[in-house]
Structures are given as structure tokens and as C-alpha cells.
Amino acid sequence: MKSKPSTTPRRSQGAAPKVVKTKRTRTRPTSAAAPRPARTQGPRRSSRLRAWGRHHRAMALDSLQRLVRTPLGNLLTMLAIAIALVLPAALWLTLDSARLLDAELEESATMTLYLDHGVSVAEAGRIDEALHANAGVISTRLIDPEEGMAEFQRSLGLEDALTGLEENPLPASIVVRPRSVEPTSMEQLAAELGELAGVEEARLDLAWVERLRHLAELGRRVALALGALFGLGVLLVVGNTIRLAVESRRREIEVVMLIGATHAFVRRPFLYSGAWYGLGGGLLAMGLLTLGNHWLSLPVAALAASYGASFSLPALDFLGSTILLSCSTLLGWLGAWLAVSRHLASIRPR
Amino acid sequence: MIAFEHVGKRYGGRFEALANLDFRIERGEMVFLTGHSGAGKSSLLRLIMRLETPSRGRVLVAGHDIAKLHAGQVPFYRRQIGVVFQDHQLLFDRNIFHNVSLPLEIQGVEPREAARRVRAALDKVGLLHREKALPIELSGGEQQRVGIARAVVNKPAMLLADEPTGNLDPQLSADIMGLFEDFNRIGTTVMIASHDLALIARLRHRILRLRDGRLVADEGAA
Structure with a gap:
């Protein structure tokens, strides 16, 4: 005996497996294979998205x-x-x-101008005021020799040794805060200020920065x-x-x-x-x-x-x-x- | 539905598993595939499942050469074929319900709808009362029926079975074949590889006989 395909009930919508040809058919991979209940026949894309999210x-x-x-x-x-x-x-x-x-550190980037030994306190004050006129300078602080000595002693803890000195070897100095902390412009400023009368040396310690x-x-x-x-x-x-x-x-x-x-x-x-x-x-x-x-x-x-x-x-x-x-x-x-x-x-x- | 056109399959360049197969299976047919072990039954099924592609010739399913499907399309093609394996390939860490719902999960069927269909499939194979059981708790025949439920749960157009009654006693085997006939009756194309000659002779369907990879007989063709 033979099977009788003609008498077997056919399903209404294509019982053949639809060979997937394009991406588009991915949205309906099984619809061709089997009749689906109405509930899943809704908007395909959103139901597929929901299924995806669910998984x-x-x-x-x-x-x-x-x-x-x-x-x-x-x-x-x-x-x-x-x-x-x-x-x-x-x-x-x-x-x-x-x-x-x-x-x-940048905030504390300063340079120090050491004045000549012969410069008096009054002259030092004038130099200090002249510095304020310079556009590259934000602020200055004048340190006279006594003050400098005291700071030096404090930082070294060598009070006894230094009190033995007959005269103060330290010159007056001015600490300058430059407007720009760029190394090149600071060097320029230092060179410029070093040329001022009464200034022996402008020292810039940028190396460690x-x-x-x-x-x-x-x-x-x-x-x-x-x-x-x-x-x-x-x-x-x-x-x-x-x-x-x-x-x-x-x-x-x-x-x-x-x-x-x-x-x-x-x-x-x-x-x-x-x-x-x-x-x-x-x-x-x-x-x-x-x-x-x-x-x-x-x-x-x-x-x-x-x-x-x-x-x-x-x-x-x-x-x-x-x-x-x-x-x-x-x-x-x-x-x-x-x-x-x-x-x-x-x-x-x- | 399925057409083999001069199909040959070689493994490793030398061993010829299938040679010059040429036949058609119509939509809604039920066909047995028989032959000794090693005759090429499994290879033939693997070609239809597109687990392999032929070395020669073409396999057409619904008019399309399935060798031309690219890798991304193959899963969507496979979803339209229900497959029953001899060792039923159930997942042992999931209960019966979840084993059967696996194809629906893969297709992203909405859970309530999926549950309804899983229960319908389990009811069909007479295992609705065991849905909470683990596969290991079932007998061989019951496990095979779970495998069948999983194969049909998404109502595929085509049902393939590789030795579905391989390890079952005659009565259970007959029951299982009866199930396949039921699915065939509602329009599913069914192809069953089996070497249980006595059983398939009784069932009176078309029989394709393979020997050494060649089709030696096509009995009872429509």
C-alpha cells in the first residue's frame, strides 16, 4: 500500500518549510511552517523585540x-x-x-631676587615697589637680612652655630610670584629682573618642578x-x-x-x-x-x-x-x- | 517537499557514505528509510537537517537548494524541521516541561502561549501528568515520547526521526510509530530511519531501502 498524499488533509497556509532566503524572513521564521494562533499574529517586529528582551x-x-x-x-x-x-x-x-x-606646586612657583650686599633697606623697598609695576609679577614679598637669617635658622635648626657669626652674611631678598608659571616665561622674567639695578641674582628653581x-x-x-x-x-x-x-x-x-x-x-x-x-x-x-x-x-x-x-x-x-x-x-x-x-x-x- | 538530485556524500575524500541518490518525497508523505547500520540512513537525514552539505548533487527542500543557505539562515531553516533522535537528546538538568518548550524558547514564543502548546504536545504523547519530572525519572519509552513532543511542539512541516524505536520493546515501538502516523494524518511530512523491518512492513508506508550508500529499492511509492 502507498501513502496517499492526495487524501491527507492539507494545512491551509503552506505546509512547506519556507527556506529562509533573506534577512527579512527572519521576522517570520515559523509562520510559513505552521498556522499560528491569532495572538501571535500581531505586529511582528514588536513581538520579536519583546521576545528578544524576554530572553x-x-x-x-x-x-x-x-x-x-x-x-x-x-x-x-x-x-x-x-x-x-x-x-x-x-x-x-x-x-x-x-x-x-x-x-x-604651581601656586608656590616663585623666584627669589637676591639684592646686592650694599643695598639699604630703603633702597630695597624702592626696588620692591618697582617690581609691582612689572606686568609679569603678581605679588612680591620683601625679606630683609634679619628676617632671612631667622628663617634660615628655623629651617636648619642651626641657631647655635649661626649665632656665632659676627655679621649677617645674607643679603636682602625679594620673593616674586610670577603671573605665568610656564618654565620659559619664568626664565625670561628671571633674566629681565636679574638685570635690574641693585639685584645681584634672580634665582629660579624650576628643575624639581x-x-x-x-x-x-x-x-x-x-x-x-x-x-x-x-x-x-x-x-x-x-x-x-x-x-x-x-x-x-x-x-x-x-x-x-x-x-x-x-x-x-x-x-x-x-x-x-x-x-x-x-x-x-x-x-x-x-x-x-x-x-x-x-x-x-x-x-x-x-x-x-x-x-x-x-x-x-x-x-x-x-x-x-x-x-x-x-x-x-x-x-x-x-x-x-x-x-x-x-x-x-x-x-x-x- | 524533499528532492534529492544525484546526491553523493564523501567523508574525508575517500569513504563514500552516499552515492547517486535520486528521489522525491511529496508533501504529506510518510516514508521509512531502512538498511543495515552504516548503509547511510543517518547521513541522509543529516543532509536534510543541513548538518552537512552534499559532496555532489543537490538537496532541495520546498524547491530551494539548502546547501546555498548561509550560516545565519540555517537555524531558521532547522526550526521548521522536527527531529527525533535515537538517544532523544533531552537535557537532563531540565524537567520535561522545559525540555519540550526549548524550541519555543528559541523562537521567542510568548511564555503563556508556549505553555499552552507544550501541554498540548505533552498531552498528545500521553505525558501531561509528568511535566514536572526530570528525564532521568522516565522510562526509555517515555523519554522517547518527550523527544517526540519536543519535535512537534512548534508544529513543523516536516518530522525526521533517526531510529526512534531503537531501544524499545515491540509494543512501545508500535505505540511510537502510531504517534508518527497521527502527525502524518494532520499533514506533516514524516521520514523515519529504522531497521525494524518487521514493524515497518506492517505499517504499509513507502519504504526507501539503502545499501552501502545507494538506493536499492523504493517500495510503495505514491
């Missing part, structure tokens, strides 16, 4: 639940990520505070290089973890691919896992930074006080935290993406 929500939740199910192992992964993030972040924060210090700037630049570059390296490290950590996760769910992936799952569908839960790892790592890194801040703040404050400065370690502000967390989440996501994509190519349904 995203479901996978975000599902991957989070999977993380929570094996807390210890996942916490260790996040800790590895956190450690990789803490180093460059801490360096960056330190540099940030060095920049603040730098600004303070420059050195500090170079150091800060060096530090910034080191931080960037470290950031890139450790970012790569985060990618590898997440990538490896996700690789194992993919491997352990290989069967499931094969099955869903057999019944028509797209790569995006298969990838989605792993991408969320990666993002969760990144976010968790970022949060832990923030915790570690706060901890480090508390741990170091006391000695740093004491050290700063010993230099007569008040300086506290900078903590991560809102913007910094946001940047850190989004970077870590993005890195986790990217690591997962790389791992899954590399792996999916090798998984073929049997």
Missing part, C-alpha cells in the same frame, strides 16, 4: 543564578579579576593625587601600560572561565543548535556570565581600593604632616567608580564573547 532578561537572571549556585569558585574568579584591576586603578589614583599636588612633572608623565604611561596589560589579564581570566562553562554545557549547546538556535541565542547566557564576572570583579576591586585607602591613610597623613603639608589619599569618587565598573563589566563581556565565539566554531551538532 535577555531570562539569561541575565539565569547566568546570575548559575554564579550564585557555585559561589566559592566564582568568587575566586572575581577576586582574580579584582586584583588585576586594583593595581592599575591604584596607580591611577596616586597619579591623580600627584596632579593635585602639582597644581599646589620639571622633574616632578616628568615623573608624573612617566607614572601616567606606566599606569596606562599596566592598565592595558591587566585588562588583557582580565580578558584571559574571564575567557578561560567561560571556556570551561561552554565546555560543561556542550551537550546543551549541541541540542539547542540542532533545534534551530542561532549563535546569538547560544552566546547570550555566556555573555551575561562574563559581564557578571566583570561587574563582580569591579565591585571587589572597589572594595580592595577602599581597604587600601584606610590601611595607608594614617602613615600617608603622618608623612605629609612631617613635610608641613596636608595631603590625603584620594578615594574613588562617583565618576571613578562608574568608570571602573563599566570598564570591568565591558572587559568581562568582551572576554566571554571572545571565548564563546572561538569555541562555538568548534561545536557542531552531532
Whole structure:
């Protein structure tokens, strides 16, 4: 006997599987295959969007639940990520505070005019007034020889040794705050003021400011290089973890691919896992930074006080935290993406 | 519905799994595919599922050469074929309900609608009362029926089965085949690979016989 296709009831709308030809037909992958109840015949695009959103929500939740199910192992992964993030972040924060210090230094960037020995106090006062007329000068402070001596003694703690001197070897001096703290213009100003009558020498000590700037630049570059390296490290950590996760769910992936799952569908839960790892790592890194801040703040404050400065370690502000967390989440996501994509190519349904 | 045009398939350049297959299966037909193990039954099904592409010739489904589908289109093509596997390929960490709803999840069917269809499919295979059970808690025959429910839950136009009764006793096998006949009766094209000759001879449908990758008999063709 034969089957009788002519007598088998036909379904009204095309029982043939419609071979998908263009992107457009993706919006209606099954409509040709099976009559659908009216409810799903509504606006296709919006229902597809809703389905897409629903799957995203479901996978975000599902991957989070999977993380929570094996807390210890996942916490260790996040800790590895956190450690990789803490180093460059801490360096960056330190540099940030060095920049603040730098600004303070600029404020105190001054030059000192040492007057000739023979200049009297009155003459020194006139020179001081003449300086105010100079457009490049903001303010001045006249230090007469006695004052200079007293300061010198205070700063050196050599009162006894110096009181033995018969006469004051120090000249009167004027501290000048220049309008511009650019090294070249300061040097120009110093040369100009050094030529004034009664001024023996204009001294500008910019070298250490420059050195500090170079150091800060060096530090910034080191931080960037470290950031890139450790970012790569985060990618590898997440990538490896996700690789194992993919491997352990290989069967499931094969099955869903057999019944028509797209790569995006298969990838989605792993991408969320990666993002969760990144976010968790970022949060832990923030915790570690706060901890480090508390741990170091006391000695740093004491050290700063010993230099007569008040300086506290900078903590991560809102913007910094946001940047850190989004970077870590993005890195986790990217690591997962790389791992899954590399792996999916090798998984073929049997 | 399905047309093989001089199809050949070689693996690794030497081994010829299928050679010069040329046949058509009409829409709404029910066809058995038989032959010894290694005769090429699974390879043939894999070609239709587009898990592989032929080395020679063309496989046309609904008039389209499926080898020409690019990678992004293949999932959407596969959604229109229900497949029942010998080892039923169930996911053991999901209960019966969620196994059957998997194709609908993949297609993004709205959950309430999906639940309705899953229950309808489970009811059809007589396992509605076990929807909360895990696959491991079911017998072999029940697991196979879950596999069938999953294959038909999105009402595919075409149902393929690879040795669906491979591990079942005669009575269960007959029940399973009865299910396939039911689906065929409502218009689904069904193709079943089986070497259970006694059973398929009783069922009186078209039989394609393969030997060493060649079609040696086409009995009872419409």
C-alpha cells in the first residue's frame, strides 16, 4: 500500500518549510511552517523585540543564578579579576593625587631676587615697589637680612652655630610670584629682573618642578601600560572561565543548535556570565581600593604632616567608580564573547 | 517537499557514505528509510537537517537548494524541521516541561502561549501528568515520547526521526510509530530511519531501502 498524499488533509497556509532566503524572513521564521494562533499574529517586529528582551532578561537572571549556585569558585574568579584591576586603578589614583599636588606646586612657583650686599633697606623697598609695576609679577614679598637669617635658622635648626657669626652674611631678598608659571616665561622674567639695578641674582628653581612633572608623565604611561596589560589579564581570566562553562554545557549547546538556535541565542547566557564576572570583579576591586585607602591613610597623613603639608589619599569618587565598573563589566563581556565565539566554531551538532 | 538530485556524500575524500541518490518525497508523505547500520540512513537525514552539505548533487527542500543557505539562515531553516533522535537528546538538568518548550524558547514564543502548546504536545504523547519530572525519572519509552513532543511542539512541516524505536520493546515501538502516523494524518511530512523491518512492513508506508550508500529499492511509492 502507498501513502496517499492526495487524501491527507492539507494545512491551509503552506505546509512547506519556507527556506529562509533573506534577512527579512527572519521576522517570520515559523509562520510559513505552521498556522499560528491569532495572538501571535500581531505586529511582528514588536513581538520579536519583546521576545528578544524576554530572553535577555531570562539569561541575565539565569547566568546570575548559575554564579550564585557555585559561589566559592566564582568568587575566586572575581577576586582574580579584582586584583588585576586594583593595581592599575591604584596607580591611577596616586597619579591623580600627584596632579593635585602639582597644581599646589604651581601656586608656590616663585623666584627669589637676591639684592646686592650694599643695598639699604630703603633702597630695597624702592626696588620692591618697582617690581609691582612689572606686568609679569603678581605679588612680591620683601625679606630683609634679619628676617632671612631667622628663617634660615628655623629651617636648619642651626641657631647655635649661626649665632656665632659676627655679621649677617645674607643679603636682602625679594620673593616674586610670577603671573605665568610656564618654565620659559619664568626664565625670561628671571633674566629681565636679574638685570635690574641693585639685584645681584634672580634665582629660579624650576628643575624639581620639571622633574616632578616628568615623573608624573612617566607614572601616567606606566599606569596606562599596566592598565592595558591587566585588562588583557582580565580578558584571559574571564575567557578561560567561560571556556570551561561552554565546555560543561556542550551537550546543551549541541541540542539547542540542532533545534534551530542561532549563535546569538547560544552566546547570550555566556555573555551575561562574563559581564557578571566583570561587574563582580569591579565591585571587589572597589572594595580592595577602599581597604587600601584606610590601611595607608594614617602613615600617608603622618608623612605629609612631617613635610608641613596636608595631603590625603584620594578615594574613588562617583565618576571613578562608574568608570571602573563599566570598564570591568565591558572587559568581562568582551572576554566571554571572545571565548564563546572561538569555541562555538568548534561545536557542531552531532 | 524533499528532492534529492544525484546526491553523493564523501567523508574525508575517500569513504563514500552516499552515492547517486535520486528521489522525491511529496508533501504529506510518510516514508521509512531502512538498511543495515552504516548503509547511510543517518547521513541522509543529516543532509536534510543541513548538518552537512552534499559532496555532489543537490538537496532541495520546498524547491530551494539548502546547501546555498548561509550560516545565519540555517537555524531558521532547522526550526521548521522536527527531529527525533535515537538517544532523544533531552537535557537532563531540565524537567520535561522545559525540555519540550526549548524550541519555543528559541523562537521567542510568548511564555503563556508556549505553555499552552507544550501541554498540548505533552498531552498528545500521553505525558501531561509528568511535566514536572526530570528525564532521568522516565522510562526509555517515555523519554522517547518527550523527544517526540519536543519535535512537534512548534508544529513543523516536516518530522525526521533517526531510529526512534531503537531501544524499545515491540509494543512501545508500535505505540511510537502510531504517534508518527497521527502527525502524518494532520499533514506533516514524516521520514523515519529504522531497521525494524518487521514493524515497518506492517505499517504499509513507502519504504526507501539503502545499501552501502545507494538506493536499492523504493517500495510503495505514491
